[in-house]
Amino acid sequence: MNIGPYALANNLFVAPMAGVTDRPFRQLCKKLGAGYAVSEMVTSRRDLWDTLKTSRRANHEGEAAPIAVQIAGTDAQMMAEAAAYNVDRGAQIIDINMGCPAKKVCNKWAGSALMQDETLALQIIEAVVAACAPQGVPVTLKMRTGWSQSHKNALTLARAAESAGVQMIAVHGRTREQGYKGFAEYDTIAEVKAALRIPVVANGDINSPEKARDVLAYTGADAVMMGRVAQGRPWIFREVAHFLATGHHLAPPLVAEVKRLLLDHLLDHYVLYGEFTGVRTARKHIGWYVNALPGGEAFRAQMNLLQDCEAQLAAVGGFFDGLCDQMDRIPTQAGMHNDKNQEETAA
DSSP states (O other): OEETTEEOSOSEEEOOBTTTOSHHHHHHHHHTTOSEEEEEEEEOOGGGTTSHHHHHHTOOTTOOSOOEEEEEOSOHHHHHHHHHHHHHTTOSEEEEEEOOOOHHHHTTTOGGGGGGOHHHHHHHHHHHHHHHGGGTOOEEEEEEEESBTTBOOHHHHHHHHHHHTOOEEEEEEEETTTTTOSOOOOHHHHHHHHHOSSOEEEESSOOSHHHHHHHHHHHOOSEEEEOGGGTTOTTHHHHHHHHHHHSSOOOOOBHHHHHHHHHHHHHHHHHHHHHHHHHHHHHHHHHHHHTTSTTHHHHHHHHTTOOSHHHHHHHHHHHHHHHHTTOSBOOTTTTOOOOHHHHTTBO
C-alpha cells in the first residue's frame, strides 16, 4: 500500500491518540509490526507552536519514514500554515483531523465538529492540499461517519476530499454523537471505499486478529487502524500481521520479552519528557501493560507513588521478574482495558 510516494510496510495502522501516540510509542508500534503511525494532533494555533507540549509532539528524531503529522483547527489559512510549519520540521505526510470526538476539541468546532459544516471542512482540505502540494507532501484525512445518526455525511465529504486532492481517508465507524459508546458500524466505511479510488482505512473496535480480517473483508478497506487495543499491547500489530498472512495465531509474547520492551519504552519516554514529566506520564503506559496481570492492580497503586525514573524502572523490572516465576507468556487478554478518560482523547 502507498500513500503518495511512500510505500508502507503493511496495511496495519496505529490510530493517532492524544497523550499516547508520541514518538516513543509510535516507534515501539512500528518495531512490533505496525506499517504506519500518525502523530498526536498538533494545533494550528501559531501562538502555541513554541510551547513544550507542541514541540514534543513535533519531535520526530530517529523516527522511521514516513513521518506523518496530524493537524487540528477550524480556520483554513491557519491550517495551511500549520501544515507548512510541520513540513518544515520533517513531516512527510499531513493528516487533517476531522475525527476527534473530545468535547474540548469539538467545543471549539475542530475535530469531528467540522463535519457539521461541509463548506468549512472543504475549505480547510483545499487550503492544506494547496500548502502541501508544492512540497510533494501527501494530505490524508481522518473522519467519522458523521456528526449524528441523522447526519451521516462521510460519503459526501470523502468524495469532496478526494476531488480536492486528499490521497487517503480513514473512517472511524461511529458518529461524533456516539463518542466511543455502542459499536462501530462498517457499512458506511464500505460505502466510502466503494465510491473512492484512493485508499480507505477502516477504524473502530478492531481489537483482535479475527476482527481485523473480518473488517477488511466486509468493507473492502485497504487497511485497518487500531488504537486503544495497542495501549499496553503494542505487539497486537505483529499478531494481526501473522494471522492475516497464515491464518494461525502467533504465540503470546514471553514475559521476559515484555519486560524488555517496557523498560526500553520507558527509557525512550524519559528522554523525550525528562524525569519529572516522564515519570508521571509513563504511569498510564505501565498501568496498561500490567492490567489483568496477577498483582497488577496492587502494583499500579504502588508504582503511582514513585517519583523518579530509577525507582520506576526498578519497580517495573521487579514486577516482571516476579511474574516470570508464575508464567512464561503474557495472557492474550492482558493490556486490554476500557479507560473512558483516555478514550476521550483519541483522534
